[in-house]
Amino acid sequence: MAPLRITVIGTGYLGATHAAAMAELGFEVLGLDVVPEKIEMLAAGRVPMYEPGLEELLAAHVAGLPGSTGRLRFTRSWEEVGEFGDVHFVCVNTPQKHGEYACDMSYVDSAVESLAPHLARPALVVGKSTVPVGSAERLAAKLAALAPAGADVELAWNPEFLREGFAVQDTLHPDRIVIGTRGERAEKVLREVYERPIAEGSPLVVTDFPTAELVKTAANSFLATKISFINAMAEVCEAAGGDVAKLAEAIGHDERIGSKFLRAGIGFGGGCLPKDIRAFMARAGELGADQALTFLREVDSINMRRRGHMVELAREAVGGAFLGKRVAVLGATFKPDSDDVRDSPALNVAGQIHLQGGQVTVYDPKGMDNARRVFPTLGYAESAVAAARGADVVLHLTEWREFRELDPVELGAVVSDRLLLDGRNALDAGQWRAAGWTYRAMGRPRA
Numbered sequence: 368m369a370p371l372r373i374t375v376i377g378t379g380y381l382g383a384t385h386a387a388a389m390a391e392l393g394f395e396v397l398g399l400d401v402v403p404e405k406i407e408m409l410a411a412g413r414v415p416m417y418e419p420g421l422e423e424l425l426a427a428h429v430a431g432l433p434g435s436t437g438r439l440r441f442t443r444s445w446e447e448v449g450e451f452g453d454v455h456f457v458c459v460n461t462p463q464k465h466g467e468y469a470c471d472m473s474y475v476d477s478a479v480e481s482l483a484p485h486l487a488r489p490a491l492v493v494g495k496s497t498v499p500v501g502s503a504e505r506l507a508a509k510l511a512a513l514a515p516a517g518a519d520v521e522l523a524w525n526p527e528f529l530r531e532g533f534a535v536q537d538t539l540h541p542d543r544i545v546i547g548t549r550g551e552r553a554e555k556v557l558r559e560v561y562e563r564p565i566a567e568g569s570p571l572v573v574t575d576f577p578t579a580e581l582v583k584t585a586a587n588s589f590l591a592t593k594i595s596f597i598n599a600m601a602e603v604c605e606a607a608g609g610d611v612a613k614l615a616e617a618i619g620h621d622e623r624i625g626s627k628f629l630r631a632g633i634g635f636g637g638g639c640l641p642k643d644i645r646a647f648m649a650r651a652g653e654l655g656a657d658q659a660l661t662f663l664r665e666v667d668s669i670n671m672r673r674r675g676h677m678v679e680l681a682r683e684a685v686g687g688a689f690l691g692k693r694v695a696v697l698g699a700t701f702k703p704d705s706d707d708v709r710d711s712p713a714l715n716v717a718g719q720i721h722l723q724g725g726q727v728t729v730y731d732p733k734g735m736d737n738a739r740r741v742f743p744t745l746g747y748a749e750s751a752v753a754a755a756r757g758a759d760v761v762l763h764l765t766e767w768r769e770f771r772e773l774d775p776v777e778l779g780a781v782v783s784d785r786l787l788l789d790g791r792n793a794l795d796a797g798q799w800r801a802a803g804w805t806y807r808a809m810g811r812p813r814a
């Protein structure tokens with residue numbers, strides 16, 4: 368039997384990584400995007416975002432690059448994709464709708480509508496995007512109506528759990544593979560696609576459409592809840608004089624709780640967790656199950672409070688008002704090892720302080736270009752030391768390794784006041800205090 372030919376529709380974070388990973392697994396892959404610049408960059412082996420390991424994978428497989436396997440190509444042609452593929456992965460994004468909680472499905476719908484008329488032979492369409500439950504059923508009906516091959520075109524739902532910054536690793540070695548299907552053929556094909564990770568031990572969960580869709584939103588909701596839980600504990604710790612870092616360490620020793628995702632700080636952001644919990648609430652409302660998810664409203668509001676609280680701590684630290692004060696902000700991305708500033712708590716805090724009259728200077732190892740684009744009126748510096756020069760307070764808002772490795776003595780020599788607020792509970796308090804800094808962290812006692 369000839370090896371499966373795979374197409375990947377949408378080459379953002381998810382799609383670019385998935386396409387490269389499929390080539391790495393040995394398949395012939397054709398990636399499609401409607402944005403010409405993305406296709407041109409990828410075809411030249413360049414990655415449109417910062418993602419460790421992805422460029423190396425492209426170099427190994429993109430056709431035309433010296434020494435590559437040539438298994439990975441890119442196109443803008445739906446016709447070519449339809450002709451080429453046995454399996455079509457839909458990897459387009461599903462952002463939050465403007466001014467609403469609900470998810471914007473227009474990219475998924477338009478991908479399926481553009482692809483379907485070119486499906487003239489048996490094929491499997493696989494949804495990977497995060498969608499409201501019920502979408503797969505709706506899209507299956509759309510495919511059946513629009514694809515010339517009719518019932519020979521099947522749909523499966525196969526949610527993606529990759530984390531930015533670990534996208535390659537998570538795609539090649541997923542901690543589980545979830546397949547929602549209505550038929551055995553789809554399962555058989557996807558078992559073939561994921562043969563290697565399954566053989567290497569990734570558990571496989573086969574289920575129906577709605578469960579597969581829900582697994583993804585449930586997983587992200589659980590993660591968001593865990594972070595907001597520890598941040599709620601941080602609020603109580605601050606009021607009671609406790610130490611949330613010790614509390615997290617202690618409860619994390621209970622295997623039923625686990626130590627991961629218990630870092631208190633300025634909260635979660637990014638293109639997934641915040642919009643996914645909101646879309647989940649909106650969808651539950653449509654289904655008449657909104658009561659089941661009212662706790663997510665609280666999860667969201669605890670999370671948003673963290674940003675305001677960081678601004679308050681900073682205001683207090685500089686004497687009650689930001690006007691005329693210099694504030695150094697270390698970190699702009701929503702988390703380290705990413706250049707993504709979407710719904711970034713760090714950039715939000717920097718922006719709020721700027722709007723309240725503070726003179727803000729931001730430095731981030733990888734997120735400067737995106738941050739400048741989103742918030743051009745903030746000040747930017749080319750290094751942590753340059754950002755801190757003359758600062759009345761330094762805010763640590765994204766826990767990049769580079770910041771953990773900063774020399775407090777060197778930084779102490781350039782600031783106006785040795786005052787550090789750690790919004791990620793990630794720096795070594797003892798080391799900073801020993802260098803003469805006042806170190807404060809969220810949810811922990813002041814020394």
Ligand code: UGA
Binds near residue numbers: 528530631637
């Ligand atoms: C998240 C999920 O972790 C992935 O499994 C999922 O596939 C992805 O969303 C998605 O839906 O596509 P990601 O958005 O890359 O991945 O980021 P996370 O590593 O989950 O971090 C989210 C936010 O939580 C970051 O802002 C991070 O700083 C914050 N966080 C994380 C905390 O504040 N405390 C913690 O203990 C952990």
